Structure formats: C-alpha cells, structure tokens
Amino acid sequence: MTPHDAMLEKVAAYALGTLPVVDVAGVTEHLHGCDECTTEYRELLSAVTALAYSVQACETGEEGPQVSPLLKERIMQRVRPQNRIAKLRTRPLAAIAACIALALLGVAAFAWHPWTTHPGTGIVRRYAFADGVLYVKKDRITIAQRLAPLPAGRVYQVWTLARGARRVSPSVTFPATSSTVNVAMDTATLAAVAISVEPAGGSPQPTTKPVVFVRL
Amino acid sequence: MCGEWWRVDEAALVERIRCRDAAAFEALYDQYHRLVYGIALRVLSDVRGAEDVTQSVFLKIWSDPTAFRGGNFGAWIARVARNRGIDVLRGGAFVVQGEIPAMPSAQDALDDYVMRKLESRNVRSALARIPQEQREPIELGFFDGLSHDQIARRSGVPLGTVKTRIRAGLRKLRAELQEVGIR
Numbered sequence: 001m002t003p004h005d006a007m008l009e010k011v012a013a014y015a016l017g018t019l020p021v022v023d024v025a026g027v028t029e030h031l032h033g034c035d036e037c038t039t040e041y042r043e044l045l046s047a048v049t050a051l052a053y054s055v056q057a058c059e060t061g062e063e064g065p066q067v068s069p070l071l072k073e074r075i076m077q078r079v080r081p082q083n084r085i086a087k088l089r090t091r092p093l094a095a096i097a098a099c100i101a102l103a104l105l106g107v108a109a110f111a112w113h114p115w116t117t118h119p120g121t122g123i124v125r126r127y128a129f130a131d132g133v134l135y136v137k138k139d140r141i142t143i144a145q146r147l148a149p150l151p152a153g154r155v156y157q158v159w160t161l162a163r164g165a166r167r168v169s170p171s172v173t174f175p176a177t178s179s180t181v182n183v184a185m186d187t188a189t190l191a192a193v194a195i196s197v198e199p200a201g202g203s204p205q206p207t208t209k210p211v212v213f214v215r216l
Numbered sequence: 217m218c219g220e221w222w223r224v225d226e227a228a229l230v231e232r233i234r235c236r237d238a239a240a241f242e243a244l245y246d247q248y249h250r251l252v253y254g255i256a257l258r259v260l261s262d263v264r265g266a267e268d269v270t271q272s273v274f275l276k277i278w279s280d281p282t283a284f285r286g287g288n289f290g291a292w293i294a295r296v297a298r299n300r301g302i303d304v305l306r307g308g309a310f311v312v313q314g315e316i317p318a319m320p321s322a323q324d325a326l327d328d329y330v331m332r333k334l335e336s337r338n339v340r341s342a343l344a345r346i347p348q349e350q351r352e353p354i355e356l357g358f359f360d361g362l363s364h365d366q367i368a369r370r371s372g373v374p375l376g377t378v379k380t381r382i383r384a385g386l387r388k389l390r391a392e393l394q395e396v397g398i399r
C-alpha cells in the first residue's frame with residue numbers, strides 16, 4: 001500500500017465521520033491540494049449521506065419509523081412568537097384530536113382518488129406539513145388540510161414554484177372549511193407548493209408570509 | 217429585507233432563520249425532521265431520546281443558524297443529527313471527528329436532484345448488496361460512533377483490514393446507488 005492509499009483510507013474515514021481528531025487537520029489540508037482525494041471525498045460523502053437517508057422516518061410508519069406529530073408542536077412552541085405559544089398551550093387536546101383527524105383524512109384522501117389504487121407505481125408522492133398533507137401526482141396536486149379558521153374576507157391561496165423559477169405562480173384560493181383541495185397541473189417541474197392567507201379573490205403575488213411551505 | 221420567502225433553497229431558509237422567521241424554520245423542519253429523527257432513532261434505539269435529539273438539533277439551528285456554513289444541507293444536518301445522537305449515547309464523551317466540513321468544491325457533491333432521489337427504500341436495497349463484512353464496519357462507525365480500533369476489536373479483524381473494508385464498502389455503496397439511479 002502506498003502512502004497515498006493510506007491517505008485515501010483516511011479520506012474514507014473522514015467522509016464517514018470516523019476519522020480520529022488528531023488526523024483531521026492533516027486530511028483537510030491534503031484535500032485542499034489533491035484533486036484525486038477531493039473527488040473521492042465527494043463521492044464517498046454522497047454514499048454516507050445516502051446511508052443516513054436509509055433510516056429516514058416517515059409520518060405514517062408504513063415504511064420506517066413513525067414521527068409523532070406532537071414533536072413538531074413541541075418544537076414550534078419554542079420558536080413561534082409568544083402570543084402563538086399561549087394559543088397553542090390552551091388547546092393540547094384539540095391538537096391531538098386534530099392529529100387523529102388528519103391521519104384519518106390522509107387515509108380517506110388515498111381512498112377517494114382512483115390514482116391511488118396503484119400504490120406500487122410510485123407515482124403519488126406524499127408530503128406532510130404541520131396542518132395537512134400534500135399529495136403530488138403527475139397531473140395534479142391534492143391538499144388535505146386542517147388550517148386555522150380565517151376572518152371574513154380572507155381565503156387561503158395556493159402558490160406553486162417551478163424548478164429554477166425565482167417567483168411563485170398564483171394558483172387556486174380556498175376557504176378554511178375546504179378539507180380537500182385539488183389543483184390540476186403538470187407537476188413535472190414543480191419544486192415547491194406554498195399556501196398563504198390572502199384577501200378574498202386571491203392575489204397576483206403573495207401579500208403575507210406562507211403558512212405552509214412544502215419543498216418537493 | 218431578509219430574503220424573499222419564495223426562494224426555497226436551504227441557504228435562503230437559513231438566512232431567513234437568522235432574521236427569526238419562524239415560517240422558514242418550519243419549512244426546514246418539514247423537509248428534514250424525518251431524516252434527523254430517523255438517524256437519532258437508529259443511533260439511540262429509543263423514541264424519547266430520538267425526539268430529544270431531533271428537538272435539540274432543530275433548536276440549535278434556530279438559535280445558531282450560522283452553524284450551517286453552506287454546502288449540501290441534507291448532508292450537513294444528517295451529520296449533525298448523527299453526532300448529536302452519538303454524543304447522547306456516549307454521555308457527552310463523543311470525541312471523534314466533528315461536523316462535516318465546508319469543502320471548497322464539495323458543495324455540489326449532492327445536488328437537489330440526487331437528494332430527491334434518496335428514497336430510503338432505494339438506499340436500503342443498495343445497502344443490502346454491500347458484503348456484510350464491509351457493511352458492518354460502516355454501520356458501526358456511522359450509527360454506533362465506534363472508532364476504527366473499537367470496530368477492529370469488536371469484529372476480531374486487524375485495524376488495517378477495517379480501514380480497507382470501510383473504504384471498499386463506501387465505494388461499493390456509491391456504485392450500487394448509481395445502479396439504482398442515484399447518480
């Protein structure tokens with residue numbers, strides 16, 4: 001084994017996160033001057049990241065471990081402004097009930113749509129957000145939601161972001177009472193979906209920060 | 217102006233978090249909590265501990281967004297979650313290599329396209345094709361936080377063999393991922 005082979009083994013350990021602390025400075029210094037090792041590092045780092053993704057949890061537990069929806073409530077309580085915290089603290093039971101309702105809603109949404117009767121094709125992608133679930137199919141998106149009630153004159157508006165685009169495009173508006181919203185569209189280049197609160201009738205550009213933001 | 221919310225790249229979200237934008241934080245959480253929690257659970261084998269690690273990882277981002285210095289966010293947060301989990305596992309005595317470095321040219325190592333294709337199922341099937349003797353030291357090192365010495369002792373193979381197998385296994389995993397369509 002050449003000294004450089006030994007270095008490549010250290011580079012692999014570095015990518016895996018198992019390189020002893022005493023060797024780190026030497027390897028990083030070497031990486032800055034060696035294209036071969038830098039390429040190796042990049043490639044092996046992507047393998048290590050994939051390894052990490054192999055244990056990714058999911059919302060339903062149907063594949064991999066399940067994440068409690070209450071964990072997000074707990075974390076967001078530490079992040080949101082104080083008035084929001086007070087509001088959340090007064091309704092823990094309501095939150096739990098809503099989570100259960102949401103889980104049922106998710107199941108129901110799958111049952112309603114004919115395109116979900118072929119689960120093996122992998123064409124329906126599911127993204128959970130705080131107050132609902134976004135389903136993405138080739139030719140439509142479906143939003144199952146339990147967003148907060150709105151004052152009179154306000155609606156929720158869906159925004160879509162195409163890959164590479166700098167600005168969102170306006171899409172449909174809906175009232176808080178619409179538990180399921182369908183938007184027919186080609187989702188091939190869809191990069192993100194957002195929902196904001198807008199005046200009735202909708203806006204050409206969002207006027208408030210989104211209450212939902214899902215990156216695909 | 218602290219960034220525009222429709223810019224969705226993680227660096228922009230982190231920038232908005234610096235401006236105390238809870239919606240940006242929530243978007244980041246929505247995108248990455250399953251990864252963080254899954255890693256923490258794999259490391260700790262304990263739901264409560266995994267939730268605590270997930271909370272501490274995200275609140276650390278909220279309190280100190282500058283900790284992310286660019287590059288691929290998924291790779292970075294996966295490493296943070298793993299290190300934090302092992303730190304808890306070791307009772308705060310985890311001393312091997314720290315966070316993923318911001319490599320000068322590694323930032324595009326995993327572009328969004330690749331990350332989107334990192335379906336757990338695909339990766340697991342790729343992993344299953346790595347010889348056990350190579351997969352085991354990789355998993356012991358990454359998820360259990362064992363040093364090469366500890367892996368060698370546990371597996372009863374020479375230290376040099378452990379190092380060789382880790383590199384060979386990671387290269388094999390990389391090749392298998394390409395086989396299942398992950399670049």
Ligand SMILES: [Zn+2]
Nearest residue numbers: 007034036037
């Ligand atoms: Zn080199």
